Amino acid sequence: MMDQKNEQEFDKLFRTKLNQLDLGPQMHLWENIELEIDKNARSSKILGFGWYTRLIVIFTLLSFGIILAYKTSFKSDHKSNQNTGIAADGNTSKNDLFKNELEPIDQTENQLIESPIVSKNNQYNTQVADIQKNKHNNFISLVNPILNKNNSNLNSGKAKSSNFSKISEVNIGSEKNEKTLNNEVVVNESKVESRDLNNSTLELLQKKEIKKLSSLTNSSKTRKRDIRDGCFSRNISRLNQFALDVYYSPEISMRTIVSKDESNILYAQKRAGSEAYNGASSFGFRASYVTPGGLALRTGINFSKIKEKFDYFKGTEKKQVIIFDQNRNPIDTIYSDVEIIEQKYNTYKFLDLPIIVGYEIDLTDFVFSFNGGLGINLSSTYSGQVTGPDLKKLIDISSASQDNVETPYFKKNVGLSLMGSFGLNYKINGRLMLLAEPTIRYYLNPITSNDYPLEQKYLQLGISTGLRYRFY
Amino acid sequence: MDLNDIIKGCLAGNKSSQKELFNRLSGKMMAVCLRYSRDKMEAEDLLQESFIKVFMNLASFKNDGSLEMWVRRIVINTSIKRYHKLSYQNESPSSDMMPETIVQSSAYDSMIYTELLDLIAELPDGYKVVFNLYAIEGFSHKEIAEILNIKEATSRSQLVKARVVLQNKIIKSQKVVI
Numbered sequence: 330m331m332d333q334k335n336e337q338e339f340d341k342l343f344r345t346k347l348n349q350l351d352l353g354p355q356m357h358l359w360e361n362i363e364l365e366i367d368k369n370a371r372s373s374k375i376l377g378f379g380w381y382t383r384l385i386v387i388f389t390l391l392s393f394g395i396i397l398a399y400k401t402s403f404k405s406d407h408k409s410n411q412n413t414g415i416a417a418d419g420n421t422s423k424n425d426l427f428k429n430e431l432e433p434i435d436q437t438e439n440q441l442i443e444s445p446i447v448s449k450n451n452q453y454n455t456q457v458a459d460i461q462k463n464k465h466n467n468f469i470s471l472v473n474p475i476l477n478k479n480n481s482n483l484n485s486g487k488a489k490s491s492n493f494s495k496i497s498e499v500n501i502g503s504e505k506n507e508k509t510l511n512n513e514v515v516v517n518e519s520k521v522e523s524r525d526l527n528n529s530t531l532e533l534l535q536k537k538e539i540k541k542l543s544s545l546t547n548s549s550k551t552r553k554r555d556i557r558d559g560c561f562s563r564n565i566s567r568l569n570q571f572a573l574d575v576y577y578s579p580e581i582s583m584r585t586i587v588s589k590d591e592s593n594i595l596y597a598q599k600r601a602g603s604e605a606y607n608g609a610s611s612f613g614f615r616a617s618y619v620t621p622g623g624l625a626l627r628t629g630i631n632f633s634k635i636k637e638k639f640d641y642f643k644g645t646e647k648k649q650v651i652i653f654d655q656n657r658n659p660i661d662t663i664y665s666d667v668e669i670i671e672q673k674y675n676t677y678k679f680l681d682l683p684i685i686v687g688y689e690i691d692l693t694d695f696v697f698s699f700n701g702g703l704g705i706n707l708s709s710t711y712s713g714q715v716t717g718p719d720l721k722k723l724i725d726i727s728s729a730s731q732d733n734v735e736t737p738y739f740k741k742n743v744g745l746s747l748m749g750s751f752g753l754n755y756k757i758n759g760r761l762m763l764l765a766e767p768t769i770r771y772y773l774n775p776i777t778s779n780d781y782p783l784e785q786k787y788l789q790l791g792i793s794t795g796l797r798y799r800f801y
Numbered sequence: 802m803d804l805n806d807i808i809k810g811c812l813a814g815n816k817s818s819q820k821e822l823f824n825r826l827s828g829k830m831m832a833v834c835l836r837y838s839r840d841k842m843e844a845e846d847l848l849q850e851s852f853i854k855v856f857m858n859l860a861s862f863k864n865d866g867s868l869e870m871w872v873r874r875i876v877i878n879t880s881i882k883r884y885h886k887l888s889y890q891n892e893s894p895s896s897d898m899m900p901e902t903i904v905q906s907s908a909y910d911s912m913i914y915t916e917l918l919d920l921i922a923e924l925p926d927g928y929k930v931v932f933n934l935y936a937i938e939g940f941s942h943k944e945i946a947e948i949l950n951i952k953e954a955t956s957r958s959q960l961v962k963a964r965v966v967l968q969n970k971i972i973k974s975q976k977v978v979i
Contacts, residue, residue: 339964340936343921346914348937350832354824358849362823363816365853590861591854592874595881595948599940602947642941668941719870721939731863780863 336666337647387703387747387773394686394701568801570619574629576764576795582609582635583788593782599716600783607636607674609789611768615683617797625687625698633770635677635787639715641723643669675713675726677776677787681706683748696762698752704770706743711776718782731780738781744774754797762797804868811859823852826869830876835918836933837880839926847883851876877938881948884930920970928963935960 584606588597615629645666652661687700710727717724730737752766768791775784802810802821810818830851834844854875862871921929930949934940935956940948942956949956 336964339967343917343932344937344939346917347832347836347921349829350914351828352831352835353828355827355831355845355848356824358827358845358852359820359823362849362852362856363819365849366819366856369853369857590858591878592858592862592871594878595874598948599944602944603941640941640943642944670941670943720874782863 336664337645390701390747391686394688394699568621570617571800572617572619572762572797573800574615574617574627574764574795574797576611576613576615576766576793578611578766578768578791578793580609580611580633580635580768580789580791582606583790584637585784585786585788587784587786589782589784593718596716596718596720597783599720603642603716604637604639604675607638609633609635609791611770611789611791611793615685617687619689623689623691625685625689625700627685627687627700627702628683631681631683631704633679633681633789635789637675637677637713639673639675639713641671641673641714641716643671645669673714675715676711678710679706679743679772680708681746685748685750687750687752694756696752696754696756698750698754698766700752700766701747701749704746704748706746706772709739709741709743709776711739734780736778736780738778739785740774740776740778743772743776746770746772750793760799760801762799764793764795764797766793767791768793808859808862808868811856819856822855826872827852829869830872832914832918833873833876834880836921836937837877837884837930839922847876847880850883851879854879877934881930884926885950887926916974920967920974923970924963924966928959928966931956931959932963932967 584604586597586601588594611631611633613629613631615627615631617625617627619625645668648665648667650663650665652663654660681704683702683704685700685702687698687702690697712727714723714725716722717729724738726739728737729739748768748770750766750768752764754765755763757763768789770789770791772787775786777783777785802818807818807822807825811822827848831844831848834847834851835841838844838847851872855872858875862868921932924932931945934945934948935942942953942960945951945956946953
């Protein structure tokens with residue numbers, strides 16, 4: 330068995346004899362090298378597309394996000410406009426008016442109203458039943474009392490949606506037109522008198538209705554419409570919302586260390602091998618402005634911290650192990666080399682100003698949100714030590730720099746970061762919400778300066794938890 | 802010629818500066834290459850490949866450290882890359898693992914560098930790289946594990962085995978005191 334106490338001396342022998350060994354110039358190899366250099370020098374340089382690519386990716390993603398948000402928001406608005414029967418140009422046609430009549434317009438009286446489509450269908454069903462029942466009934470006899478009633482209601486300014494429905498019902502009940510389900514108002518020619526009366530009433534109603542609809546669209550009072558989408562109830566607020574979030578996020582930090590050139594690959598590997606993630610977290614607050622369509626703009630302050638463990642290899646020391654027999658008599662001594670590892674902890678702190686664009690879907694109990702944007706770094710501070718570029722000495726990450734150069738190896742400002750999140754927020758009450766938001770943050774630039782031989786970058790994944798307070 | 806002038810000349814594409822730089826450093830770097838190679842031919846290939854990289858990347862050299870250290874790191878890295886490429890890790894050792902007798906430390910002193918280089922060259926490639934990185938370059942097992950993409954335990958065991966194989970070879974070369 331090899332004498333283990335000589336292990337260090339054994340290594341030392343090779344080190345001292347070979348480490349600085351010089352075999353003399355190898356000039357017989359120069360010719361080949363020279364040829365290769367010439368060949369490489371002639372080949373064209375590949376342009377560095379790094380920044381252009383990054384910018385294109387960022388703008389494409391942002392544009393796509395914004396377009397998607399607007400598109401969804403437009404669809405939802407358009408749908409709600411269609412349902413309320415508001416004409417695109419602001420005018421209300423006769424047909425439109427009848428559409429409106431079939432819907433519960435007076436929302437001030439009905440805070441939460443069933444879907445107009447559902448309501449419309451229900452009415453039609455009733456109407457079809459009525460049609461069957463009253464097929465042969467006298468049209469005039471039905472119309473007159475109702476119109477009179479409407480006129481009196483209109484005169485007293487108390488027209489109600491239920492009355493409009495009845496008018497529709499009357500028309501549908503006319504001889505020719507069970508197809509008035511398509512909202513076509515066709516009056517039997519034989520009932521001219523009734524039609525004239527009806528038309529004059531309709532004009533009055535139309536004027537009144539336009540006023541009512543315009544007052545509805547311009548109203549600043551809060552209204553909610555419950556749209557039944559399967560099992561979810563979706564609220565579309567007519568108002569802009571303001572909210573303030575306070576959050577804390579435990580995070581996982583993923584680091585990449587890349588050598589800028591061939592010579593520092595070993596250094597990069599040495600750092601990667603001796604340092605490891607130990608913990609990360611973020612906390613902060615942000616203010617949000619949410620449009621009625623669900624488009625959200627957010628900004629605030631985000632403070633994040635990454636902690637890493639650094640195993641500093643100081644060298645080896647000889648360890649002596651004495652083996653005893655049952656009678657406690659030493660029978661053998663074993664020597665072995667033990668690595669001396671000193672554990673150090675490094676901290677990286679970032680203060681960012683996020684500028685986020687998002688889209689919110691407001692449900693009865695939850696608010697879903699999709700957010701993306703940029704974080705503008707306000708300051709970055711570091712503490713601790715890492716192995717220096719010479720692979721031997723330790724450098725202080727808070728202040729280390731190249732000799733005679735003031736720029737530190739680790740930047741005081743790391744620039745922009747990409748931020749994204751998906752929020753599932755629970756409504757505690759009308760104003761307070763619990764936040765649960767998986768987040769991702771990627772610093773576009775390395776935290777290391779151009780003078781440092783490595784590029785050190787971070788990607789952070791976390792779950793933001795906190796509270797949101799809505800001001801409305 | 803001053804080293805800074807040589808670097809400037811190399812950056813300007815001056816052939817004589819490049820030749821001068823190669824002239825100054827090729828001897829030491831050849832010694833490094835031999836430690837990571839099986840034979841002289843392979844070492845020469847490594848040296849050529851490394852110096853081409855040196856000249857192509859000299860612009861990225863920060864003039865704050867030793868140029869020799871910088872070139873040396875390129876040579877070591879090129880050697881390790883070649884080792885990965887050829888996937889020598891699974892190669893089994895050629896000789897028996899247990900040394901036949903104890904080698905006294907005084908036996909090493911009389912050995913010259915060529916003998917030591919020959920001994921290292923005969924090591925299986927996995928052992929050779931680990932031994933070079935640990936015993937000569939001064940890396941820890943954790944760092945070697947990262948560099949070679951192996952487990953720390955593998956690095957430790959390969960080092961132990963490398964030492965044993967070297968000891969056996971020293972004994973066999975009859976330059977030992979029994």
